[in-house]
Amino acid sequence: MTNKPILIIGKYGKTGRRVLQRLESMGVQTRAVSRSTELSFDWQQRETWGPALQGVGAVYVTYQPDLALAQAEDDIEAFTLMAKQAGVEHLVLLSGRGEAGARRAEEIVINSGIAWNIVRASWFFQNFSESFMIDGILQGELVLPAGDIPEPFIDAEDIADVAVACLTDAKHRNRIYEVTGPRAMTFADCMRELSQALQRPVKYTQVPIDDYLDLLDQQGVPEPMQWLLKELFSEVLDGRNSQVQKGVEAALARPATDFQVYVKRMIESGCWSTDRLKQAV
Numbered sequence: 001m002t003n004k005p006i007l008i009i010g011k012y013g014k015t016g017r018r019v020l021q022r023l024e025s026m027g028v029q030t031r032a033v034s035r036s037t038e039l040s041f042d043w044q045q046r047e048t049w050g051p052a053l054q055g056v057g058a059v060y061v062t063y064q065p066d067l068a069l070a071q072a073e074d075d076i077e078a079f080t081l082m083a084k085q086a087g088v089e090h091l092v093l094l095s096g097r098g099e100a101g102a103r104r105a106e107e108i109v110i111n112s113g114i115a116w117n118i119v120r121a122s123w124f125f126q127n128f129s130e131s132f133m134i135d136g137i138l139q140g141e142l143v144l145p146a147g148d149i150p151e152p153f154i155d156a157e158d159i160a161d162v163a164v165a166c167l168t169d170a171k172h173r174n175r176i177y178e179v180t181g182p183r184a185m186t187f188a189d190c191m192r193e194l195s196q197a198l199q200r201p202v203k204y205t206q207v208p209i210d211d212y213l214d215l216l217d218q219q220g221v222p223e224p225m226q227w228l229l230k231e232l233f234s235e236v237l238d239g240r241n242s243q244v245q246k247g248v249e250a251a252l253a254r255p256a257t258d259f260q261v262y263v264k265r266m267i268e269s270g271c272w273s274t275d276r277l278k279q280a281v
Contacts, residue, residue, distance in 0.1 A: 004057030004089075005029040006167055009041055010064065014126050015094060018160035019060050019167075028168065031056060043075055049082055058090035058167055059083060061109075066228050067095060067102040068236075076105040080112045090115040090173065092166045094159070097122055097178065097241040099231075106176075117166040118176040119159060122241060125181070125262040126156045128190065129271045137202050137272055142191055145209040145233045150184035152244045155257040162251045172251060179247035182256045190259065197263045198272060209234050 006023060010016030011032035020032045033041035033052050041052045043064055053059070061079070063072055076093075083091060093109045095118050096102040102120070109116050127133050136142040162179055166172045185193075191204040207215075209230060216226050248256035266272065 003029070004055060005031045007052060007056040007059040007088075008032040009052075009060060010034060010062040011037055013062055013064075014124060014130060014156045015159050015163065016060065016062055018156060019163050022160055022164045023167070026164075026168065046078065049079055050086070053083055053086040053088060056086070056088060058092065059088055060163055060167060061091055061093045063094075063105070065225065066099075066232075067105045068099045068228060068231050069101065069224070072101050073104045073108070077108050080108055080114070084112060084114055088114060090117075090167070092117045092119065092163055094163065095120045096236070097180075098236045115173045117163075117172060117174070119163050119166065120176060120178040120247070121159050122152050122154045122180040122245075124156050124159070125153050125257075125259060128194070129266050134271075137191075137194065140201060141203045141205055142187065143205045143207055143212070143215075144187055145207055145212040146187050146237055147206055148186050148188070149237055149239050150186050150189070150242045151237065152180035152182070152184040152242070153190070153259060154179055154181045154248075155262050158248050158252075158257050162248060165251050177247035177251045178245040179251075180245045180256065182244060182258050184242050184244055185259060193259060194263055194272075197260070197267060 006028060008016050008020050008030060011020060011034040016032065020030055023030050031039070031052070033039055035042045039052060040048050042048050063076065066072070067076070080091065091109050091112065091114050093106065093116070095106050097120055106118050106120070109118065128137060133142055159179060162177050166177070188204040191202045195202045212233070213226055213230060216229065248254070
């Protein structure tokens with residue numbers, strides 16, 4: 001490592017804020033940015049990229065909203081070139097499993113001429129507690145267009161640990177870490193285990209993808225996000241990513257966090273408490 005700061009793109013994101021917390025606790029100099037920070041960074045405004053990159057030694061790259069979008073390839077290529085010109089020495093890209101767009105972005109980073117890491121992650125546990133699924137869970141029914149295809153969901157805490165290891169220890173450089181949880185579960189499996197832990201029922205209901213998109217449209221969800229969710233549920237969640245991978249163990253020499261451990265932690269935090277349930281009704 002050098003004495004230059006580490007740039008974290010997505011200061012308030014699920015993994016970005018966790019990476020930031022870890023680096024700060026280690027005494028590592030950081031520069032965390034988002035669209036709302038004083039030194040702003042916006043993937044849709046390339047004029048914000050250069051100032052954020054000036055003087056940094058490494059970058060934790062998260063692309064908003066997802067590398068599956070057609071624009072992502074061009075953006076990652078332009079950003080990587082700008083990073084190289086700015087003297088950045090190391091890129092750590094958060095990527096997704098089974099997405100063609102993500103693979104194209106990975107290849108750009110790998111062939112950039114800069115030291116690199118790819119952290120290729122499965123679906124996050126935190127989608128149940130920090131994202132679009134939490135309202136359904138609070139109301140007792142999670143409605144999604146996903147069937148019985150299992151997914152080895154992963155804890156964002158594990159992703160952050162792997163990313164920080166890559167950013168701070170040169171022995172990890174130029175490696176792909178495909179990170180998943182320790183077991184593959186369907187959404188119905190997750191809701192059964194969650195119900196048992198909460199001691200109240202949370203039902204899982206599968207709906208056709210078109211009905212789900214109609215619901216999103218009624219809720220005012222922007223079209224790009226509708227497209228992304230359609231892509232994820234109809235294409236990516238088709239079984240191609242069901243196999244458990246050992247990236248967490250390879251990077252950290254410890255097992256990945258199990259769903260039950262995550263659920264216990266979230267219950268203790270009050271995430272799905274009856275007080276929040278009343279507020280959601």
